Amino acid sequence: MVVRSSPILHRDDPQKDPLVGHVKVTRSDWLNMARDVLVTEGVGEVKILGLANRMGVSRSSFYWYFKDRADLQTALLDEWEDRNSAQIIAHCQMPSHNITHAVCNFFRCFVDPAKFDQGLDFAVREWSRRDPAIRARLDQADTNRIAALTAAFAAHGYQTAEADARARILYFMQLGYHALEIHEDMDTRMSRLAPYILGFTGRPAESVALQDFLAFVADLEPR
Template identity: 50%
Template sequence: MDRSDPTLHRDNPDSEPLIGNIKVTRDDWLNIAMAALIRDGVEGVKIQAMGAALGVSRSSFYWYFKSRQDLLDALLEHWRHTNTAALVRMAERPADTITEAVGNVFRCVINPALFDTRLDFAVRDWARRSQEVRAVLDASETQRLSALQAMFERFDYPPLEATARARILYYMQIGYDDAKLNEPMETRNRLMPAYLVGFTGKTPSAREVAELRAYANALDPVKGANDGSA
């Protein structure tokens, strides 16, 4: 970003306090609301508290949003256009083999720049408290699973098997993240070829394994440097 621009966009509002004569943007409000949602749940998304953290009055909020509900709707839209859109996009990405295609899905879910796991679980928790949010979550789940099923069908899996494999892949990943194993990337890298066999019934090529391991290590170079399996 051009630092001569007086408008500030911050990816981490918690660690980058506002200083000087800086205008708070709509993205600032969305960022701090998202951080509150992840940290404290939807009950923690409070206009007054966020305004105090940003160092601005409530009038700044109403410049961008009609109400707190308008902000909450914007958070859901952000989630849909990041997490869900990224998963669908990577499932639809061209691939020569089903193991390469599933590897693309792996690339999505291990990369927080594409898929924010913390935000996904914050929305799931929110959905337990709101029928409206549950409906949005259900629609996104359907979209994600449909994309994964279509991915398997592109490689000639029968529809029923494609549906089952899509669900195994998707719900395993959700459960994997929910377990919060905090395992090192080297463990994932060692298991990854076997995961690909388990999800697809096919053996990945050495090239596919090497490229996927390199991608994972690039996301976490410290752990990747200790990975003797790459």
């Protein structure tokens, strides 16, 4: 499991989700706590009473926001798709001048934690091992992500079979990179970017797109 460095209880947008009257926690608080427990301890520990105890509130407040535990779990999966799958698909669909640019758009999701929650993705994968319905939803998410990446290759002249194969190689490599929990500093990682792009695309990295991506990485604040 992934250990988070950020506080476990936080409110993403206090203006949109304020505390009112005697309410001590909001729907976002319940969802954020549940998400962090899912990531750090697994779905088995995502329990209403346990979450309430962690936040120091009565479990009765849970039912202002969710029907039951299953409703909370559905909300967690919806958030996972919004935070991860939607981001990957959107970045694959961003306008790109060449295949280097397209691949770098995809990579943006994985160098910026705000765009892809690695821990949440693998927590859902672990969850899917115990629940066929979650497995089906995960499989569909992977299918949708790969289809978007395949379309990005096809948009730059790759034939159908090759676009599909290269998309799968790139996607599975990226997930495997995270699964192995490889520790390397960003400078080392970026030093391999041009050879990676050559390997993934079969074409030399285009210099302008490469420099634009390196500038994007350099602008990211340490997280």
